[in-house]
Amino acid sequence: MVRLGFIGAGGMANHQAGQFSKIDGVQITACCDVSAERRAAFAQKFNVPAVYADYREMLAKEQLDGVTNVTPDAMHAEVSIAVLERRIPILCEKPMATTLDDARRMLDAADKAGVVNMINFSYRNSSGxxxxxxxxxxxxxxxxxxxxxxxxxxxxxxxxxxxxxxxxxxxxxxxxxxxxxxxxxxxxxxxxxxxxxxxxxxxxxxxxxxxxxxxxxxxxxxxxxxxxxxxxxxxxxxxxxxxxxxxxxxxxxxxxxxxxxxxxxxxxxxxxxxxxxxxxxxxxxxxxxxxxxxxxxxxxxxxPSNYERFIEGIRTGKQDPSSxxxxxxxxxxxxxxxxxxxxxxxxxxxx
Ligand SMILES: NC(=O)c1ccc[n+]([C@@H]2O[C@H](COP(=O)([O-])OP(=O)(O)OC[C@H]3O[C@@H](n4cnc5c(N)ncnc54)[C@H](O)[C@@H]3O)[C@@H](O)[C@H]2O)c1
Known part of the structure; x- marks a missing residue:
């Protein structure tokens, strides 16, 4: 069983959760959003047992095999680095960051952690x-x-x-x-x-x-x-x-x-x-x-979709080209x- 945590529970998180839910052996075990309304609606829709307002608390308390970062662009660096400091594989939404310096800091954190890391460029889901x-x-x-x-x-x-x-x-x-x-x-x-x-x-x-x-x-x-x-x-x-x-x-x-x-x-x-x-x-x-x-x-x-390749990466340790x-x-x-x-x-x- 792959235990997945969501940080951000807005529009794109709902889309992602629908896709992850179709993959055998994947369970969304925790989610987090600063909006009480959004995290509650998300948890109810996808049957998520553990719900948090603070992503740091979620990362500290939960045993997660992977995290998806679906926060607004300006939060991508801070959240992704915190996830990688715990050596948890991560899928981060595009754009990677809001500055090149932040993107480089995120890559450094990924290199140090040595875990699977991906950016969700959705059009890579096209088999064509x-x-x-x-x-x-x-x-x-x-x-x-x-x-x-x-x-x-x-x-x-x-x-x-x-x-x-x-x-x-x-x-x-x-x-x-x-x-x-x-x-x-x-x-x-x-x-x-x-x-x-x-x-x-x-x-x-x-x-x-x-x-x-x-x-x-x-x-x-x-x-x-x-x-x-x-x-x-x-x-x-x-x-x-x-x-x-x-x-x-x-x-x-x-x-x-x-x-x-x-x-x-x-x-x-x-x-x-x-x-x-x-x-x-x-x-x-x-x-x-x-x-x-x-x-x-x-x-x-x-x-395989980005979501399937991320789960495969978690299972096998194989790094995807959309790194x-x-x-x-x-x-x-x-x-x-x-x-x-x-x-x-x-x-x-x-x-
Ligand atoms: N890959 C794609 O094609 C695609 C499509 C749409 C959006 N996106 C990306 O997905 C990301 C989210 O976009 P969206 O449309 O879902 O936005 P959204 O506003 O619907 O959702 C973002 C959620 O993050 C929450 N949030 C903000 N700060 C937080 C924090 N510190 N901790 C926890 N939650 C926090 C907000 O309350 C909100 O619910 C953006 O980076 C966007 O660019 C990608």
């Missing part, structure tokens, strides 16, 4: 993405030359997610004072992770961030100053020499939550389009297909994107 990454690594499309990838949402222009002007759950994402690193911090992390998972490390970034006028008098609603970026475009260079354009936006009309990457190599091209399907990728490779511009769809059998070390890389891409935007020029990524 997993298989496409393997195909790229196996050289099916040759050496990479050119990459384009995007993560598109439209909730600033459409009401598909509700009216952001009246939704605290969306308004905080527009305000740096409320801990938001904008579109780049929220969904940029996912597209940087997806793209580097497919194409390898990024060594140079030239990023432009934009914060557009939202037609709100004084650019403020209640305590929310609407100052966080809402669109970004990065030109990047990969360690393997390819160039890429990576972008995301909250202004992309017609898209609810669309991730897509197209990777072009010397012997073919691969496309992952998660709007189309999570369990397939498309490939154009081989002389005849390249000559006739013919793409084939490859259906991909299910691969804290990878999390530091993605945090570095954010850090150098902000720096590049500030300086108005390309910057080298220094891990």
């Amino acid at each position: 993405l997993q298989a496409a990454a393997e195909a790229v690594r196996a050289g099916l499309i040759g050496e990479l030359r050119h990459v384009e990838s995007s993560y598109l949402q439209s909730w600033l222009v459409s009401k598909g997610w509700g009216n952001w002007r009246e939704s605290p759950g969306l308004l905080w994402r527009l305000s740096t004072k409320h801990g938001s690193a904008g579109d780049l911090g929220d969904i940029g992390v996912h597209i940087y992770d997806l793209t580097s998972f497919l194409c390898g490390d990024i060594v140079e970034i030239y990023c432009k961030l934009m914060t557009f006028d939202k037609g709100v008098p004084g650019n403020q609603i209640d305590e929310y100053v609407l100052d966080a970026n809402d669109s970004f475009v990065s030109t990047v260079v990969f360690a393997g020499g390819a160039i890429g354009a990576i972008h995301s936006s909250r202004w992309a009309v017609g898209h609810s939550n669309s991730l897509r990457a197209r990777v072009y190599g010397t012997a073919g091209a691969i496309e992952v389009d998660l709007d189309r399907a999570y369990d397939e990728y498309r490939i154009c490779a081989g002389e005849e297909n390249m000559k006739t511009f013919r793409w084939e769809t490859v259906k991909c059998p299910p691969t 804290f070390a990878n999390g530091v890389k993605i945090q570095a891409y954010l850090h150098y994107s902000f720096m590049s935007d500030r300086l108005g020029r390309p910057v080298r990524v220094d891990l």
Whole structure:
């Protein structure tokens, strides 16, 4: 039996708990939230016997085989380090931290603890993405030359997610004072992770961030100053020499939550389009297909989810590729994107 503890019992914790509950031999034995209402509702919904207001007390009193850190971004470092000091395997929500220094401190703590550590980049749950990454690594499309990838949402222009002007759950994402690193911090992390998972490390970034006028008098609603970026475009260079354009936006009309990457190599091209399907990728490779511009769809059998791989890691001690070390890389891409935007020029990524 794997005894799992939850720190944070909000929206994403509820989603995670639903996923963990489907895995045989896993029991959520403890949970913690500073909100009495949320921890009580979570404990009732998932039958959790031990409920805490203070995560340090939970860590001191409970025998846990793994902990998932589903607190807000600004709490990730403090909570994860406390868990790792007790040598408990950890799954931490994305983004890993709010600063590169904090992410590095978290990695140090993980290295010292020597236990399984993971960041929950959810799109790695796609078997199409997993298989496409393997195909790229196996050289099916040759050496990479050119990459384009995007993560598109439209909730600033459409009401598909509700009216952001009246939704605290969306308004905080527009305000740096409320801990938001904008579109780049929220969904940029996912597209940087997806793209580097497919194409390898990024060594140079030239990023432009934009914060557009939202037609709100004084650019403020209640305590929310609407100052966080809402669109970004990065030109990047990969360690393997390819160039890429990576972008995301909250202004992309017609898209609810669309991730897509197209990777072009010397012997073919691969496309992952998660709007189309999570369990397939498309490939154009081989002389005849390249000559006739013919793409084939490859259906991909299910691969273990992040949650299944975390539990497997706890059971076997095997470290997953979506580790804290990878999390530091993605945090570095954010850090150098902000720096590049500030300086108005390309910057080298220094891990
Ligand atoms: N992987 C994904 O695709 C994905 C999707 C959504 C959210 N997230 C991430 O998950 C995290 C949580 O987001 P959410 O949407 O669930 O937010 P949320 O506000 O619904 O939940 C966070 C919970 O943490 C609790 N909390 C705050 N400080 C705490 C502390 N010191 N100890 C214990 N509990 C504490 C809050 O009371 C709240 O209930 C964020 O980091 C977010 O970026 C990831």
